[in-house]
Amino acid sequence: MELKLEVVVLPVADVDRAKAFYGQLGWRQDADFSTERGLRVVQLTPPGSAASIIFGEHLTDAAPGSVRGLHLIVSDIAAARAELVEHGADVSEIWHDQDGVFHWAGTENRVPGPHPEHDSYASFASFADPDGNEWVLQQIVDRLPGR
Structure with missing residues (x-):
């Protein structure tokens, strides 16, 4: 069985600021959507990568900035x-x-x-x-x- 890492959740305090930062680096925006329940998901992919990052509103309880390495x-x-x-x-x-x-x-x-x-x-x-x-x-x- 293959197991492929495709998405990493990043905790951020300001979704639009994070989206602008990663977009400025040249990362491809794959998604930016909101639901009626208040969930917002932004997905970006680094150039040449098979894995993406996602962040948004009501997506994780992790503290903003807590991901390392x-x-x-x-x-x-x-x-x-x-x-x-x-x-x-x-x-x-x-x-x-x-x-x-x-x-x-x-x-x-x-x-x-x-x-x-x-x-x-x-x-x-x-x-x-x-x-x-x-x-x-x-x-x-x-x-x-x-x-």
């Missing part, structure tokens, strides 16, 4: 970072972890710049949406077997 996989982290910055995102400088392994919490193990050998899975940059939901860019050029 959503990964966007890129083949050229410097180019991806530059494009996001050009589109208005406040993206961190590129970094890698001191021991070559991504640590989910904290920044104390981060070293400025891309991984010296430009290894796949080892160079990162990050940004947040206006509510603080965190995104991580991760460079992958050559995938590990089975990926």
